[in-house]
Amino acid sequence: MPSGAHLLYEGMDAPLSVLDLATVFEGSTHAAALADSIQLAQEAERLGYTRFWVAEHHNMPAVASSAPPVLIGAIAAATERIRVGSGGVMLPNHSSLVVAEQFGTLVALHGDRIDLGLGRAPGTDPVTSNAIRRNVGAETVDDFPNQIIELLAYFGTIPALENGVGSRVIAVPGMGDAPELWLLGSSDFSARLAGMMGLPYAFAHHFAGGPNTPVAFDLYRDAFTPSVVLTRPKSAVAVAALVADDAAEARRLMLPQLHTQLQLRRGSRPGRVVSLETAEAASKDWSQAEWAMLEQRMVHQAVGDAEHVRARVAELRQATGADEVIVAPQGPTLEQRVRTLAELAA
Numbered sequence: 001m002p003s004g005a006h007l008l009y010e011g012m013d014a015p016l017s018v019l020d021l022a023t024v025f026e027g028s029t030h031a032a033a034l035a036d037s038i039q040l041a042q043e044a045e046r047l048g049y050t051r052f053w054v055a056e057h058h059n060m061p062a063v064a065s066s067a068p069p070v071l072i073g074a075i076a077a078a079t080e081r082i083r084v085g086s087g088g089v090m091l092p093n094h095s096s097l098v099v100a101e102q103f104g105t106l107v108a109l110h111g112d113r114i115d116l117g118l119g120r121a122p123g124t125d126p127v128t129s130n131a132i133r134r135n136v137g138a139e140t141v142d143d144f145p146n147q148i149i150e151l152l153a154y155f156g157t158i159p160a161l162e163n164g165v166g167s168r169v170i171a172v173p174g175m176g177d178a179p180e181l182w183l184l185g186s187s188d189f190s191a192r193l194a195g196m197m198g199l200p201y202a203f204a205h206h207f208a209g210g211p212n213t214p215v216a217f218d219l220y221r222d223a224f225t226p227s228v229v230l231t232r233p234k235s236a237v238a239v240a241a242l243v244a245d246d247a248a249e250a251r252r253l254m255l256p257q258l259h260t261q262l263q264l265r266r267g268s269r270p271g272r273v274v275s276l277e278t279a280e281a282a283s284k285d286w287s288q289a290e291w292a293m294l295e296q297r298m299v300h301q302a303v304g305d306a307e308h309v310r311a312r313v314a315e316l317r318q319a320t321g322a323d324e325v326i327v328a329p330q331g332p333t334l335e336q337r338v339r340t341l342a343e344l345a346a
Helices: 030-047 068-078 096-110 126-133 143-155 188-197 213-223 247-253 255-265 276-283 288-299 306-320 334-345
Strands: 006-009 012-020 051-054 083-090 114-119 180-185 201-203 235-243 302-304 324-329
Touching (some): 012 030, 012 334, 030 051, 030 068, 068 096, 096 143, 114 143, 247 302, 255 288
Parallel strands (some): 114 180, 235 302
Antiparallel strands (some): 006 012
C-alpha cells in the first residue's frame, strides 16, 4: 500500500490533498474559522494527505482566507510534513515581486514544503478588485503570463529578464527560494497556458465543474511543452466532498453551502454561512427550479455515503486523468469535514 493518503478504489491509486477556504459561520468569528483551518490541516497531515491549500478571496464575509501567505505561515508552523500552499494566490491582485518575497520567505522559513498556486481571476467583485490593486486600468489576458515569467525570474528558476527582473531587481528572500509553482484555473485559457508554459495544472472542478471538465485536461496535455519546471504533464482536480451515513443525510448537511450558492445565484450578497437549522428552514421556500439547479451542481461533486463519494472521486479522476485529487471538504462543522477526509483516506 502506498504511504500517505491515497484514493484506493477498484485498483485506482491517486494521492489526495485538501483545499480549504477558512469558512466563517454565523455566530462564529474570524479567529474560530482560522483556528479550524489550522486544525483541519493538522488532521490532514495525520491522515497522510499530500498538501493543504488555502484560497484567496476578498470582501466575502464567509471566507477568512483573504491573506494566504499569512495563513500558510501559520499552518506550516503548526504542522511538520504536509505541503502547504495557495489554491490560489490571485496574481493580478499583486506585484510579482511582492508575491516572490512572500513565498520566498515561506520557503526560507519552512523549506521544501511550500506550494504557490496561481490564479488569474480577481477572487472578488470589480469594486473590491480596484481597491486591492489601486489601479483603474483594465486587466488584460496578456499580462498574467508576463507576471508568471517575472515570478520565475525572481525565484531564479529562469534567467534574469531584460527589464532587470532577477538582476537589478531581486526578491530577498525569493531568489533561490522557489516554492512548487502551480497554475490554477477553470477555463480553456488556463489549461492551454499551463501546458504551453510547462507548469503543473490544477482544475477548479469544485466550483466550475461539469461534464466538460475532462476537456480542460485534454487541452492541457495537448499543449504541454517541457520546461525547466516540468518534463512531463502534472495535474490535479479539485472536488467538493461530503461523506455522511447516507445520501439523505449528506444532502441535508450540504444545505448551508447550498444556501450560499443560491444567494449568489439570486444576485444577493451573501453573508456568513448560515447554520444548518437556518438553511433547513430556508430550503422549504426554495423553488423547484432552484432545487434543480442545486441538485445539478451537487451531482458533479462527491456528496453521499462513503462508498458513493469514493466512487465519484474515482470516476472524476479516471475521466480527467489527473495525477492527484484535491478534496474540498464540506459540512457545517469541523468534525464533519474531518470525517470526510478520514473516510476518503481509509
